[in-house]
Amino acid sequence: MATTLDYKCPHCGGKLEFQPGTEQMQCPYCDSVVDVAALQNLDEVLKNTPADEMHYHEDAGAAWSEGEQAAMQVYVCKSCGGEIISDENTAATSCPFCGNPVVLSGRLSGVLKPDYVIPFQLDKKAAKDALKKHLEGKRLLPKVFKSEHHIDEIKGIYVPFWLFDASADADLNFKGTRTRMWSDSKFNYTETSHFAIHRSGSLGFQNVPVDGSQKMADDLMESIEPFDFSKAVDFQTAYLSGFFADKYDVGAEESKAHANARIKQSAENAFRNTVDGYNTLTLENSSVRFQNGKAKYALYPVWLLNTTWRGKQYTFAMNGQTGKFVGDLPVDNGQFWKYVLAFTPAYGAVAFGILWLLHHFF
Numbered sequence: 296m297a298t299t300l301d302y303k304c305p306h307c308g309g310k311l312e313f314q315p316g317t318e319q320m321q322c323p324y325c326d327s328v329v330d331v332a333a334l335q336n337l338d339e340v341l342k343n344t345p346a347d348e349m350h351y352h353e354d355a356g357a358a359w360s361e362g363e364q365a366a367m368q369v370y371v372c373k374s375c376g377g378e379i380i381s382d383e384n385t386a387a388t389s390c391p392f393c394g395n396p397v398v399l400s401g402r403l404s405g406v407l408k409p410d411y412v413i414p415f416q417l418d419k420k421a422a423k424d425a426l427k428k429h430l431e432g433k434r435l436l437p438k439v440f441k442s443e444h445h446i447d448e449i450k451g452i453y454v455p456f457w458l459f460d461a462s463a464d465a466d467l468n469f470k471g472t473r474t475r476m477w478s479d480s481k482f483n484y485t486e487t488s489h490f491a492i493h494r495s496g497s498l499g500f501q502n503v504p505v506d507g508s509q510k511m512a513d514d515l516m517e518s519i520e521p522f523d524f525s526k527a528v529d530f531q532t533a534y535l536s537g538f539f540a541d542k543y544d545v546g547a548e549e550s551k552a553h554a555n556a557r558i559k560q561s562a563e564n565a566f567r568n569t570v571d572g573y574n575t576l577t578l579e580n581s582s583v584r585f586q587n588g589k590a591k592y593a594l595y596p597v598w599l600l601n602t603t604w605r606g607k608q609y610t611f612a613m614n615g616q617t618g619k620f621v622g623d624l625p626v627d628n629g630q631f632w633k634y635v636l637a638f639t640p641a642y643g644a645v646a647f648g649i650l651w652l653l654h655h656f657f
């Protein structure tokens with residue numbers, strides 16, 4: 296029986312050798328001694344860890360009624376491929392993603408109706424005020440950014456999100472080590488003990504978000520998060536009036552895989568934080584199971600203005616619920632040089648000050 300055992304040394308990975316007449320195996324490379332029963336046990340545990348099972352019993356999105364669908368229209372941007380949805384009373388002329396002209400491409404088809412919407416709390420005036428404040432005092436800014444006509448192009452866009460809920464059971468196996476060091480008059484000793492650590496428990500996940508839009512950059516959305524889902528309401532087409540919805544290009548099924556990866560990662564992190572007192576800790580395997588997952592499709596409100604200047608795109612985006620915003624702005628080099636030249640004497644004085652300090656200290 297002993298000869299069939301094929302185990303690796305937990306310390307160095309070398310192939311362990313059975314020690315006849317004992318219940319132990321030894322590593323010929325690092326001299327580690329390992330208890331056979333413990334190894335078999337660990338092997339069993341790792342082999343018997345159940346596979347992941349992450350199932351949703353409720354799917355995201357609904358079907359539009361014929362009347363609703365007929366009242367929706369889709370605009371497409373020939374320049375960047377962006378597609379936005381509006382109701383028939385809200386017309387678009389420019390693309391919220393790149394600023395180029397959009398054309399009406401027809402009635403809505405082929406996408407699901409949202410389950411929830413977080414309505415805009417902040418109106419266009421609030422968005423324009425925030426943008427103007429952002430532009431204020433930026434003397435080097437090209438004129439196109441400040442033109443009232445351009446600022447008026449800021450659009451209220453609902454960004455599609457797939458949201459996932461789940462109560463998950465999780466099992467995780469870690470390997471840990473503890474190291475003890477001591478010395479006597481001849482040698483320094485290091486003893487490393489290896490541990491198999493098991494954790495299991497339940498974890499609840501709510502509204503794990505997956506962005507359904509490739510046109511809205513992930514880092515941009517992250518900078519204006521969070522959105523407060525407790526203020527979400529059942530979707531009604533009336534919420535679209537005066538606003539646009541980004542037509543999702545990442546579907547519900549595709550998003551499930553992203554959500555499941557996030558859920559698994561979060562479970563691993565959460566349980567890892569409950570394991571303490573080891574010098575090293577490695578995750579061996581994990582199993583996350585749920586059958587009762589729920590997927591939802593929600594729209595989140597964002598005020599968006601993209602400005603293209605000298606071939607580069609600059610974005611201003613504001614959370615339509617909280618007012619948190621991000622924006623990047625260019626520096627007009629023509630104006631920059633005027634500015635620097637005018638202030639040359641001041642720069643000279645600063646340089647002098649620094650030189651003096653350097654001499655003083657060294």
Ligand SMILES: [Zn+2]
Pocket residue numbers: 304305306307308309322323324325326327
């Ligand atoms: Zn070894």
Ligand SMILES: [Zn+2]
Pocket residue numbers: 372373374375376377390391392393394395
């Ligand atoms: Zn575009």
